[in-house]
Amino acid sequence: MEKADSIKIRLKNVSKHFGAVKALDQITIEFAPGTMTTLLGPSGCGKTTLLRLISGLETVTSGEIWFGGENVAELSATRRDVGMVFQSYALFPHMTVERNVGYGLRVLKTDPSEVSERVGQALKMVNLDGYQKRHPDELSGGQQQRVAVARAMVLKPKVLLFDEPLSNIDSKLRRSMRDDIRMLQKSSGITSVYVTHDQAEALAVSDEVIVINEGKIEQQGPPKSLYHLPQTAFVANFIGESNVIDATLEKDGNSKWVVLGDTRVQLPKGKKVPAQEGPIKISLRPEMVHIKSESKSSMAIEGIISQSAYMGPVMEYSIDTKVGSLFTRAPAYQEQYQPDDKVYLHIHPEELIVIPDAG
């Protein structure tokens, strides 16, 4: 598929109210051209509503939506030139694959020969060339979803929208489909918005991730920065796993220290911290905590294993410490600990995540 002219999507002060309920409040976002942005958040946070506002299936209560240089907020979905992939695939069961994919082309009164050609191209893109005559109930879930993707893309829309497309796919299949979707999006260059509640999926698939909570944006940025530099405790908890610990910030001249229970950890120079000393929240990713049976440095937290689980490639441990119960993982080929073992958790200061918003 040739690269389309990618457009920038802009939402300005978009609000959506359902009666007294404010599902979205004054949202302003920019989606860079040609990128895949994921809206991530728990159920009911408003991400699907936002997606549907972009699609035109819902209308904004107030605000503007710009596709490139055009304000489309008043346009219905039929006129907005978007393609959408639904969670339930939404393939028409009474039509063949070909008629499904070619539906939009026929609506636009395209020449039949061109229709079959473009349908063939679209199906080839998703590796389903030859399936034209099949019916949706003859396809597996993964195949149905691929047809849905082909159908969304065949009209070369300005914007591509994905509404939790992989939720109903077997977990084994999810990874390959995810990669396929990403590849298609990249090669086509269509600006895309993707909704999911699975944060691992979000990190894998996106150029940018927007974390939404209760109708408001918590943080927006590339996956790496969301993972390593979460701005709020919510983001820290939602993306990846983390142990959020209450700690105290101490400043000693030019150096900064974090006190975790009995342990004092010196923070590296570049680490951003709040201006004042006092209580702060620290996030420790499970894989950033290294378990050893002896204390090998001063920056180690003492603890006792309360639970250990063998997961195959890793061991998962719950460890009771002075700063609370911590959750960590360690490769299974290393020493495997049992409950009631005394261990020491070693932290590297660069890996500490300081959460700026203590709220």
Next chain:
Amino acid sequence: MFTSNTHHALVKTAPGETRPLTILIWIIAGFGAYWFLPWFALEYGLFDATIEEYLASLGWKTRPLTLTVPVFLALFIPFAWPWLPLKRLGWVYTLFASAGIGLIFLDFIRTGEAMGFSAAVVVMALAAIFAIGIAKIGFQRGDSFISGAVVFVIFMVLVFIFYPVIKIFNQVLISRDGSFAPFQFFRILTSFGVSRVVFNTLVLAISVGAATTLFGLIFALYAVRATTRLRYAVRILYILPIITPPFVVGMSLILLFGRAGMVNDVLMFLFGPTGIFTAAGSEGIFERSGYIYGFTGIFLAQTLSLTPISYMLLSGMISTINPSMEEASLTMRASRWLTLRNVTLPLIRPGIANAFLLGMISSAADFGNPLVLGGEYDVLSTEIYFSIAGAQLDFGKASTLGLILLFLSLAVFMIQKRWVGQTSYVTVTGIQTAGNVTPLPKRMQQLFTVFISVWLVLVGVLYFSIFLGGFVKQWGADYSLTIAHHRELWMHGFASGGWPSLKNSLGYSFIAAPFTTMMGVLIAYIVTRKQFWGRGVIDFGTVLIFAIPGTVIGVAYILAFNTPPVELTGTAIILIITMAIRAMPVGIRGGMSALSQISPSLEEASLLQRAGSAKTIRSVLMPILRPTIVSSMAYSFIRSMTTVSAVIFLATAGTNVATTYILSRVESGDTGVAVAYGSVLIFTMLCFTFLVQALTGRSRVEKQVKTQ
């Protein structure tokens, strides 16, 4: 486990297995009935019989000794032979019970007497013992409750469905003078009148089917998708024709459009020979004529009455369409209209086919409207009635026509099951999808609004005329208001006027409703959950229950129960049973739909906790099914109150019901009284419906009716 090959009668029994005490109770009941209840049917019923008649009917003098033997033996066996193995015990019960039943029936057939209460109770007791017996042999894995239920249901189906239908076949093959005449069937078939009648019925059925489907679709789309306030009116008012006796709509059409009709008067006034718009000397463009009688009237009346049912079917289907599909269509540049045409309508195609076939069957089975409005247009249901009720008394003809109607109905029903049952595009996937319902295209909504408003106004006027008609002295001639009609019906004491029939209607319906629902749910339970030998009987019986038109049941019951051994005509019992059978599809469908949503694992969990089937059903299923049962009973009650096509054959002066009373007044020309009664009936049903909906929550009755 408790069950083993050696079994002591007094040992603790396994769950589901019948305790010996239960068996003993059945034996004693049968025995007591045998000796102390009337063996032969009493001429004037139990309460009107004299002491001599009662004693004579006990039949002690004529009691054949052979019948006491099996009863005695069954009584003594478990106690004289406590070490009998379980299976043997089962065989003993089974054999003696069936022998007993067989002997009793043969004896009655031989002597030509009619069975009385005693015989019925004894047969029932023996059937219970039979069921317990086969359970002990291993039927249904020893579960005597289910075994009993199966035996009971099969027994009911055999006696009250198969036996009467066989009698019809029988009648077709035997001519008026009693000789065997198999070719009578063909002679009747090819006689001139009959083919015309069949043709009429078919043409009417197809037209009404098409009309109700189209209009039902319009209403359904509007009620679910429109954005105007009017859609609420549709959702509330559709219930009116359902709770109205069907022929009342026909009557109201006569009130408006008949020769003496109000609208007719207006038209005459404007355009008739002496109308104000007519030029002097000319004949005017309108004549007072009976244009409402015949095809037009019946078509109109049936369409008005039957569209709500089609509406409910289709609106149910539309509501279950996954909104994402229509949204996907919208995002692919399709307008609302294109989406409707290419996506929505094809998805509900099975529902449309279903509605059409249902409309056809209902039209063919309708009796009241063709009777009232038919005029020269004869259809099968009225022809059947006139074959018996008129001077002809030609049971051969009635049976032949009845068979034709039955086959017609069965054929359509089978098509419905085969075709429509298989292709269902609208499946509930269980996936939570966000999505709004796509509204109607603008112009379509405007068009529909106009159409529906006109329709609702017409229906409103019709119902208004019914209520008004009760208070008008002489419709068409003297429009002064009076309460004379109502006075005649209601104010001359409870034993005259409309009270006896109203009391009968209410009483019979009230008794029939719980019985129907229980049977229906039981049948649904057995059919959906259990496999067994003899299931085919119940399956086919159920098909017959669904497909058999009311007139055919009426004729069949006259043939079957007018003569010994089971003589029930003229009693209240036969009416109650008729009502129960007519309303049974409600209970069965409701039960099946409710049970399909309950996972079998619930019952399995209960059974694993050592509860038998009876306890499981009582403690686990009944509470969950309670809403279904309540709404089922309510709807059965409504149906029983408004049924006419079957009861018209069976009601007598003493067992008259509201609907037949109204019809008889119509036939004798007392329109005012008939309409007055009709309005009271409608009002009663409205109150009842609101009461039930208030008590159980709105959606219950609607949901129940929607599963039809």
